[in-house]
Amino acid sequence: MSHWGKRPGRAPNTSQRLIGNALIKAGADCVIGNRPIRAQDFTVIDGKPLFYALGHSVSDEAGDGTFNLMVEAVFSPQSVRLTVHAGKLEDGVLAFGLTDDDRDRLQDLHGGKELPDHLVLAWLDDAAID
Numbered sequence: 001m002s003h004w005g006k007r008p009g010r011a012p013n014t015s016q017r018l019i020g021n022a023l024i025k026a027g028a029d030c031v032i033g034n035r036p037i038r039a040q041d042f043t044v045i046d047g048k049p050l051f052y053a054l055g056h057s058v059s060d061e062a063g064d065g066t067f068n069l070m071v072e073a074v075f076s077p078q079s080v081r082l083t084v085h086a087g088k089l090e091d092g093v094l095a096f097g098l099t100d101d102d103r104d105r106l107q108d109l110h111g112g113k114e115l116p117d118h119l120v121l122a123w124l125d126d127a128a129i130d
Contacts, residue, residue, distance in 0.1 A: 047116045102123075
């Protein structure tokens with residue numbers, strides 16, 4: 001877990017990109033960063049996820065309508081499964097009951113990435129929402 005980036009930053013900055021890439025290249029299986037108020041993009045490098053910022057799920061500064069991410073990791077002796085959940089901040093509450101429009105917006109923001117088999121975007125996989 002890295003504490004980096006600018007609090008109001010909506011996009012990862014150069015140092016986040018360089019350090020995150022270096023951590024993956026040095027052998028990290030996953031990098032999860034945070035400090036920015038709003039969730040930032042994530043990427044996959046050499047099949048390993050790099051989350052620049054998940055966002056502050058309980059911050060008044062984030063503002064209503066902001067999507068924040070949570071990463072659920074399930075470890076077994078044979079594998080690791082990462083499920084990315086997204087919630088929408090409304091009236092100070094991070095709600096996970098997303099509308100179809102919310103899911104479409106998340107797909108626009110984070111879809112289209114080639115994901116490794118062990119990484120699931122919950123808003124696209126109804127089985128992961130349970």
